[in-house]
Amino acid sequence: MYKLLLCLKYLRTRYLAFVCIVSVMLGVATLIVVNGVMSGFSNKLKDRLHGILADVLVETERADGFDEPPQSMVSRIMESPAGQYVEAISPTVEVFALFQFHVRDRNGQKVPITKHVRLVGVDPAKHAQVGRFGEYVAHQKNSPAPSFALTPEAKARLERNRLFNWDEPAAEIRPAPPGQPGPGDFLKTQVQVPPQPPAFVPPPEVPPAGPPRVTGVIVGYSLCHTRYKDPKTGENLEVELLKPGDDVFLATVGASGVKPVSGTFVVADYFRSEMSEYDSSFVYVPLDELQRMRGMDDRVNALQLKLKGDLADDGMFVHEKLIPELQSLFPPTEARVVSWQQHQGPLLAAIDIERGILNLLLFMIVGVAGFSVLAIFTMIVSEKYRDIGVLKSLGASNRGVMGIFLSYGLMLAVIGCALGTGAGLLITENINEIEGWLTRRTGQQIFDRSVYYFDRIPTNVEPLAVTLINVGAIGTAVLFSILPAWRAARLHPVRALRFE
Amino acid sequence: MLVADNLTKSYRRHADAVKVLQGLNLAVAEGEFLSIVGASGSGKSTLLHLLGTLDAPDAGAIYLDGRRIDNLRGRDRDELRNKTFGFIFQFYHLLPELTALDNVLMPAYIAHSTVGWWRSRREWRRRAQELLDRVGLGHRVKHKPREMSGGEMQRAAVARALLSRPRVLLADEPTGNLDVETGREIVRLLRELNRDDGVTVVMVTHNLEIAAVTDRVVRMTHGRVAEDDPDSFQPRLMTAV
Numbered sequence: 195m196y197k198l199l200l201c202l203k204y205l206r207t208r209y210l211a212f213v214c215i216v217s218v219m220l221g222v223a224t225l226i227v228v229n230g231v232m233s234g235f236s237n238k239l240k241d242r243l244h245g246i247l248a249d250v251l252v253e254t255e256r257a258d259g260f261d262e263p264p265q266s267m268v269s270r271i272m273e274s275p276a277g278q279y280v281e282a283i284s285p286t287v288e289v290f291a292l293f294q295f296h297v298r299d300r301n302g303q304k305v306p307i308t309k310h311v312r313l314v315g316v317d318p319a320k321h322a323q324v325g326r327f328g329e330y331v332a333h334q335k336n337s338p339a340p341s342f343a344l345t346p347e348a349k350a351r352l353e354r355n356r357l358f359n360w361d362e363p364a365a366e367i368r369p370a371p372p373g374q375p376g377p378g379d380f381l382k383t384q385v386q387v388p389p390q391p392p393a394f395v396p397p398p399e400v401p402p403a404g405p406p407r408v409t410g411v412i413v414g415y416s417l418c419h420t421r422y423k424d425p426k427t428g429e430n431l432e433v434e435l436l437k438p439g440d441d442v443f444l445a446t447v448g449a450s451g452v453k454p455v456s457g458t459f460v461v462a463d464y465f466r467s468e469m470s471e472y473d474s475s476f477v478y479v480p481l482d483e484l485q486r487m488r489g490m491d492d493r494v495n496a497l498q499l500k501l502k503g504d505l506a507d508d509g510m511f512v513h514e515k516l517i518p519e520l521q522s523l524f525p526p527t528e529a530r531v532v533s534w535q536q537h538q539g540p541l542l543a544a545i546d547i548e549r550g551i552l553n554l555l556l557f558m559i560v561g562v563a564g565f566s567v568l569a570i571f572t573m574i575v576s577e578k579y580r581d582i583g584v585l586k587s588l589g590a591s592n593r594g595v596m597g598i599f600l601s602y603g604l605m606l607a608v609i610g611c612a613l614g615t616g617a618g619l620l621i622t623e624n625i626n627e628i629e630g631w632l633t634r635r636t637g638q639q640i641f642d643r644s645v646y647y648f649d650r651i652p653t654n655v656e657p658l659a660v661t662l663i664n665v666g667a668i669g670t671a672v673l674f675s676i677l678p679a680w681r682a683a684r685l686h687p688v689r690a691l692r693f694e
Numbered sequence: 695m696l697v698a699d700n701l702t703k704s705y706r707r708h709a710d711a712v713k714v715l716q717g718l719n720l721a722v723a724e725g726e727f728l729s730i731v732g733a734s735g736s737g738k739s740t741l742l743h744l745l746g747t748l749d750a751p752d753a754g755a756i757y758l759d760g761r762r763i764d765n766l767r768g769r770d771r772d773e774l775r776n777k778t779f780g781f782i783f784q785f786y787h788l789l790p791e792l793t794a795l796d797n798v799l800m801p802a803y804i805a806h807s808t809v810g811w812w813r814s815r816r817e818w819r820r821r822a823q824e825l826l827d828r829v830g831l832g833h834r835v836k837h838k839p840r841e842m843s844g845g846e847m848q849r850a851a852v853a854r855a856l857l858s859r860p861r862v863l864l865a866d867e868p869t870g871n872l873d874v875e876t877g878r879e880i881v882r883l884l885r886e887l888n889r890d891d892g893v894t895v896v897m898v899t900h901n902l903e904i905a906a907v908t909d910r911v912v913r914m915t916h917g918r919v920a921e922d923d924p925d926s927f928q929p930r931l932m933t934a935v
Binding site for chain 2: 195196198199200203204206207580581583584585586587588589590591592594686687688691
């Protein structure tokens with residue numbers, strides 16, 4: 195009883211102990227906030243990574259794809275024991291490509307922009323069934339069967355482009371005279387002075403064979419847009435480089451050898467996953483069109499499988515049962531079966547490692563709190579020498595005296611943890627408001643939305659992480675109070691009573 | 695009742711061993727009010743600490759009712775200090791964070807677990823209040839030591855020493871830090887407790903006037919009992935003053 199009583203009394207009278215509480219509180223709050231934000235980012239990233247890929251992939255390294263036609267492979271999978279777990283399958287072709295389009299500079303001259311991209315041939319309706327493709331298509335968002343068809347607006351723009359011969363080869367780009375804007379300044383031009391349509395030219399004669407064949411593509415949002423900061427207002431502005439209806443040129447290698455193949459397509463829609471890397475590199479084209487362009491006949495180089503229900507969340511089942519079963523259907527030299535986690539392995543591992551290291555480093559704050567507990571408790575024990583002697587003369591045991599200081603350490607840690615958890619949760623909950631306030635006060639954007647394409651800082655408070663942080667902080671504080679408590683317990687009562 | 699048999703105790707001071715007690719023998723009878731006098735460094739306080747099991751002798755033995763108590767296990771020694779002995783110190787040694795009532799209740803707090811205390815708290819509080827009333831501090835129950843005078847603190851310390859109904863009160867210069875009148879009050883209180891409750895009191899003091907009111911006075915020199923005869927010793931003691 196006396197341990198509890200003295201702990202409570204010391205808590206109320208030893209203001210120095212509040213340093214311990216504040217140290218623990220800061221450590222716990224920091225860890226909770228960082229964990230919440232890291233977990234939010236990690237979840238969002240995993241969500242996006244998974245959204246791009248189906249649960250399981252059957253893929254080949256061969257440029258010309260599997261020998262076996264996709265229909266036959268799908269039938270084999272569905273007829274195998276593993277087939278009962280598969281909900282949908284989307285055959286795809288994925289290949290690196292060059293992506294080119296034209297924009298006009300401030301002089302009205304056409305300037306080519308070329309980027310390297312990941313060209314994916316898909317059947318959009320099937321692909322929407324195996325992942326979140328349907329959610330990420332900007333203008334057909336959440337459509338159960340997105341398509342490469344042009345919207346009426348896109349068609350109108352296409353017609354206007356064709357009508358005004360918009361796609362004539364670009365004129366020679368000359369450096370701008372001094373004081374005049376030069377080529378490459380087109381972005382600013384587009385924001386400040388929208389480009390004027392070129393002078394009217396008579397429309398070309400329509401070929402008698404009918405309208406030209408138009409193939410739509412779905413292009414990554416960041417490929418079609420660019421962001422910059424307005425130097426006057428400091429506002430983030432977005433410039434649309436490509437609109438649905440604009441022509442793009444794609445070049446890649448053929449299925450056999452390295453023979454280049456190319457084609458002109460029309461932007462039908464944007465692909466916006468909010469993952470900067472994907473939005474700036476993915477271009478989706480109709481599967482049959484890519485097969486035709488590359489000379490692949492009916493072959494594909496990947497099958498993306500969506501599993502039934504929540505089976506994909508059962509990592510043990512997927513990795514130890516389903517994948518070996520699927521792999522047994524195909525020779526390992528021809529096809530590799532992997533889960534989406536295995537496919538994104540290095541990135542996911544990097545996230546986990548980053549989080550682990552950050553936690554370890556930040557836990558040092560709690561370590562510092564532990565040292566403050568040690569220092570302050572050593573002072574308190576020295577101050578309480580005589581009281582310890584009195585307690586022992588009244589019958590307190592060594593263990594009891596040790597218990598006073600251990601309980602005191604525990605109590606300070608619990609209070610510090612409670613306050614730290616409250617503060618941490620409050621900050622995590624309001625992290626976006628705090629970031630906004632800090633940005634307004636400092637004029638420096640803390641969370642750059644142009645990097646992440648997230649509107650808000652994602653957070654996710656994991657109860658297990660909060661519990662572990664609290665347990666760790668309490669354990670550290672108690673651990674650091676052991677030494678002073680042990681010194682107090684070992685104190686000889688007579689020496690303590692005579693202490694001046 | 696309480697017997698010290700050939701006690702030896704030395705302390706190490708730097709490189710030297712200082713012999714404080716050198717074969718001391720003493721017997722305290724039940725219900726006796728004994729005072730120990732002697733020059734500073736004669737070993738009075740050390741003897742008191744040994745009798746109260748706060749310290750262990752280098753050689754010799756201490757018996758309580760014929761049972762040896764100087765070599766008890768830590769736990770038994772703690773219990774003895776909690777229930778059988780009551781300590782009163784020169785500098786009161788009240789715990790500054792606690793009220794007078796909580797200070798008096800401390801032996802009961804130590805003796806009980808939280809649950810045990812919760813069950814018997816009313817009884818203990820009543821006893822503590824009675825003791826505070828008895829020592830004249832009924833109105834100071836909620837006061838902290840810093841709000842009390844030296845005499846009041848010492849009376850609170852006496853009440854604390856009495857809470858567990860100890861058989862032996864060990865008082866180490868209880869009047870040493872008090873003015874003459876307050877010192878007399880404290881000794882009167884101890885005398886009363888000895889007479890009315892039958893508590894055995896062993897008191898170390900420098901004050902020979904105060905020692906004169908006790909049943910028996912023992913004079914110590916060089917770690918031994920020099921004189922131990924109340925009848926012959928008392929008048930000479932008074933002359934020496």
